[in-house]
Amino acid sequence: MIRLSRLLIIIVWSNLSIPSFAQEEGSKHSFESYISNLQSVMIDSLNGNWISDNLIHNRINYFWYPNEHFSFSTQLRTRLVYGESVKYIPSYAASFEKDGGIMDLSVNLLSEKSFLLNTAIDRIYFSYSRGSFVGTLGRQRINWGLNYVWNPNDIFNVQNYFDFDYVEKPGSDAIRLQYYTGAASSLELAAKADHNQNITSAAYYRFNKFGYDFQFLYGLFESQDFVFGTGFSGHISSAGFKGEASYFKPIRNQGDTASVFLAGIGADYMLKNSLYLQVEGLYHYSDKSSGISDFYSWYSGDLNVKKLAFTDVSVFANISYPFTPLLNANLSCMIFPEIKGFFTGPSVNYSVSQNMEFSFISQYFSGKIPDAVTGEKKRQSLFMGFIRFKLSF
Amino acid sequence: MQLSKINKMNIHNMIKQGAFYLILLLFSASAKAQDAKEIVRKANDLIQGKSNYSEMTMTVHRPKWDRSIAFKSWSKGNDYSLIYITEPAKEKGQVFLKRKTEMWNWVPSVDRMIKIPPSMMMQSWMGSDVTNDDLVKQSSIVDDYEQTIEGKENMGGYECYKIQLIPTEDAVVVWGKIISWISVKDYYTMRNEYYDEDGELVNVETMSDIKNFGDRSLPSTFEIVPVNKKDQSTKLEIKTIRFNQNMDDSFFSLQNMKSIR
Numbered sequence: 001m002i003r004l005s006r007l008l009i010i011i012v013w014s015n016l017s018i019p020s021f022a023q024e025e026g027s028k029h030s031f032e033s034y035i036s037n038l039q040s041v042m043i044d045s046l047n048g049n050w051i052s053d054n055l056i057h058n059r060i061n062y063f064w065y066p067n068e069h070f071s072f073s074t075q076l077r078t079r080l081v082y083g084e085s086v087k088y089i090p091s092y093a094a095s096f097e098k099d100g101g102i103m104d105l106s107v108n109l110l111s112e113k114s115f116l117l118n119t120a121i122d123r124i125y126f127s128y129s130r131g132s133f134v135g136t137l138g139r140q141r142i143n144w145g146l147n148y149v150w151n152p153n154d155i156f157n158v159q160n161y162f163d164f165d166y167v168e169k170p171g172s173d174a175i176r177l178q179y180y181t182g183a184a185s186s187l188e189l190a191a192k193a194d195h196n197q198n199i200t201s202a203a204y205y206r207f208n209k210f211g212y213d214f215q216f217l218y219g220l221f222e223s224q225d226f227v228f229g230t231g232f233s234g235h236i237s238s239a240g241f242k243g244e245a246s247y248f249k250p251i252r253n254q255g256d257t258a259s260v261f262l263a264g265i266g267a268d269y270m271l272k273n274s275l276y277l278q279v280e281g282l283y284h285y286s287d288k289s290s291g292i293s294d295f296y297s298w299y300s301g302d303l304n305v306k307k308l309a310f311t312d313v314s315v316f317a318n319i320s321y322p323f324t325p326l327l328n329a330n331l332s333c334m335i336f337p338e339i340k341g342f343f344t345g346p347s348v349n350y351s352v353s354q355n356m357e358f359s360f361i362s363q364y365f366s367g368k369i370p371d372a373v374t375g376e377k378k379r380q381s382l383f384m385g386f387i388r389f390k391l392s393f
Numbered sequence: 394m395q396l397s398k399i400n401k402m403n404i405h406n407m408i409k410q411g412a413f414y415l416i417l418l419l420f421s422a423s424a425k426a427q428d429a430k431e432i433v434r435k436a437n438d439l440i441q442g443k444s445n446y447s448e449m450t451m452t453v454h455r456p457k458w459d460r461s462i463a464f465k466s467w468s469k470g471n472d473y474s475l476i477y478i479t480e481p482a483k484e485k486g487q488v489f490l491k492r493k494t495e496m497w498n499w500v501p502s503v504d505r506m507i508k509i510p511p512s513m514m515m516q517s518w519m520g521s522d523v524t525n526d527d528l529v530k531q532s533s534i535v536d537d538y539e540q541t542i543e544g545k546e547n548m549g550g551y552e553c554y555k556i557q558l559i560p561t562e563d564a565v566v567v568w569g570k571i572i573s574w575i576s577v578k579d580y581y582t583m584r585n586e587y588y589d590e591d592g593e594l595v596n597v598e599t600m601s602d603i604k605n606f607g608d609r610s611l612p613s614t615f616e617i618v619p620v621n622k623k624d625q626s627t628k629l630e631i632k633t634i635r636f637n638q639n640m641d642d643s644f645f646s647l648q649n650m651k652s653i654r
Contacts (some may be wrong), residue, residue: 027565030654032485065654129652141504159503168502183492183646213508233508240510270512290433297635326458354460392482 036390052084075123082115101173139171152246152262158305184208198223239269258288278318284309309340341367428493429540442636473645522627537564548583551576
């Protein structure tokens with residue numbers, strides 16, 4: 001598999017370096033790219049070990065439109081990271097190289113004591129469309145989420161709200177068939193396989209009625225559960241109003257399987273002066289314990305839609321305001337009553353030039369979490385600070 | 394709110410003008426008002442057509458910086474509009490769809506379709522003097538206003554009708570009054586003055602660079618200058634525009650949002 005992935009990456013790179021592919025009007029080829037530098041520090045106690053890292057991150061998206069019916073895309077993500085995480089976290093390099101899909105398309109090109117260079121293809125798909133039908137095969141993102149933070153309906157590849165530096169998320173190795181039954185309605189069938197050869201497959205229907213979008217989905221989740229989900233998105237007066245719920249029921253009752261119910265609801269509103277307000281709540285029920293042992297492992301681990309929450313109720317609020325058109329400040333908060341915990345994330349975003357932005361982002365978690373060994377509840381805190389320059393071209 | 398203010402203003406004006414003047418208006422000005430509406434309709438049809446496809450750039454100018462956005466736009470009447478962002482690089486590929494009173498935003502990088510609440514429609518891009526509502530033409534300059542001809546003036550080298558537009562009582566619009574200069578011969582809109590509900594001049598929009606776009610000629614540059622803000626402007630430039638393209642209502646669909654480019 002490694003060989004195949006190296007070969008694919010070489011093919012993609014060599015394609016990308018052909019200058020005659022430069023984008024033109026009506027071109028059959030199109031590129032998008034960004035490069036960012038993210039400096040981070042992680043602190044669990046002021047007098048403890050501060051862990052600082054630097055990540056240089058490049059993304060290249062390539063699209064090819066050979067004719068009106070076919071399209072092809074491949075998207076390459078390359079990261080150079082150096083710092084204390086590489087040095088001191090034993091499995092760090094391996095976690096970079098791990099590919100969650102059935103194809104292994106992530107390679108550590110260089111992995112040394114203090115730095116790591118990884119490149120990965122997180123999208124590679126063919127798409128065919130004719131009339132109201134669209135079929136897509138390959139590594140792709142299938143996103144059925146409607147809410148802003150927590151998406152119980154996003155069963156293929158749930159987003160991690162805290163991972164702001166990778167909004168694209170890894171793709172799913174999947175086949176997706178979409179049939180548009182109207183201007184704002186569609187029927188879909190999708191199936192993916194992951195690296196453990198677990199299958200997630202579902203039928204999905206969305207439609208528009210009374211000024212709302214509604215959706216329903218039913219299927220199989222990671223070869224273990226039946227999943228049923230529904231969601232809506234619309235507005236009350238001029239405020240946005242949306243919600244999503246999913247129920248996961250194990251096919252067979254085994255030791256590690258759990259019935260899970262997730263329901264989220266949210267609203268957002270923008271005032272005339274551009275002050276933007278958002279609230280969202282998530283209810284999570286599981287018939288097995290779903291607590292966490294520490295924030296970091298939850299934060300850095302693979303997020304799975306069934307593990308979207310670690311408390312029964314989570315509440316989110318966000319306020320955002322452009323002090324000038326170039327400078328946007330944002331304050332988001334979450335409350336986790338069950339663990340007497342909270343998250344707060346103030347951030348500032350500044351548009352340096354037409355294509356360059358500077359961001360300062362901080363994330364602070366605190367809560368009473370049971371010790372993995374003794375079970376004794378102890379307050380744990382984690383602070384992360386980030387400075388990012390991002391250039392898009 | 395703004396609506397009731399407009400109503401109050403109208404009632405106030407009516408009382409001030411007196412019943413006699415009102416009766417006079419009803420008899421003598423009805424034919425004239427029809428003419429004014431017709432002129433505004435022709436000017437509006439000239440720039441919108443039944444449907445159009447256009448490529449535009451919008452530049453926001455402020456004393457210390459400039460930012461620009463480029464987009465392709467498909468629109469049909471006031472009900473249907475589709476906008477594809479081509480620049481800046483960060484926002485490229487995003488699509489906005491308007492179908493009657495509903496609006497969606499497609500974000501391809503995260504494969505996400507977002508239904509936009511009405512409060513977001515009034516948002517302007519990068520603090521520009523144009524709101525999303527202006528771009529997707531929520532309100533109609535023909536149907537949501539009462540038009541009257543105030544005279545003729547020369548504007549940008551063209552003899553123009555000077556037309557006053559006052560919002561109709563039930564119109565949900567941003568402005569309290571608009572004065573529009575429309576050229577007599579070709580129905581080019583050469584200048585618009587936008588007044589708030591208190592009758593204060595807020596924005597001046599000037600059109601220039603008349604270009605031939607195939608079946609018609611049009612001013613290709615629109616510059617909006619806020620009156621009370623020094624060295625600020627928003628400029629819209631039409632690069633390409635084609636009219637009365639065959640566009641079915643079903644063209645404005647979630648499917649096309651994802652495939653358009």
